[in-house]
Amino acid sequence: MSTTESVLDHHLETFGALDAEGIMEDYADDAVVITEEEVFRGVEAIREGFFEEGLFRDFDDPDATFSLETQVVEGDYAYIVWHAETSNTTYEFATDTFVIRDGEIVSQTFAAETSAND
Template sequence: MKKEIYFVLAFLSVVGGCSDNTSTRVQDSNNSQRVEAPNPISEDKTKQVLDHHWDAFTQNNMEAVMADYTEESVLITPDATFKGLDEIRKNFENAFITFPRDITSFQLNKSVVDRDVAYILWQAKTPTLNLSYATDTFVIRDGKIIRQTYAGVAKD
């Protein structure tokens, strides 16, 4: 129960910091400010990034995985928070050791996209690990993952 609460709180803190309104304030030549129209959020683009990320992750393709992030991206897991490209890369270096490409079977059980938020429920199995329940939530803006949470449960 404690791990479930931690995950919910982590997700709420991530999504709570992401405003639905992506409009920007611009100062014109007369020094007056105007608000530009919000950037439209495309569910199709969110799904495209999610699908690319899942395919890259399950193929252990580091460069393709990292192409989904920016220096401002944040990945929150039960064990640590990874900020920026270098830290996120280290997380995936460890993940690819845990899930070797040729001996890991992945199963995507559920995928949900709502505007700029994507959610997946999945599992993975290797000869030494049975990750029976894993979930990621992504906030995607301008074709990049800006926030991500991950939690998983391994069976003994």
């Protein structure tokens, strides 16, 4: 298994467990996460803005579902496509692309087509 694949596997596992400490171990100190709404620079901004105030808050739901549809690893790059449903949001189509160097995520992009659940 490549380092890229093992980092991605750890990332998915810790995300599923909503393990903020574990997931942040995957990021380089100066990592960047780019979304359609905001750019998060550095691990503290990523932790607070992208995870704790964003995805973790939405997925902190015992009935949340997550389905990984596609996973591709090529060298330093990992690409996933997924969909999910929480009590607040349906993620009809979501995708992340990761650049992983020396065992750490140095950049990530995230985009999703979502709808609010009533």
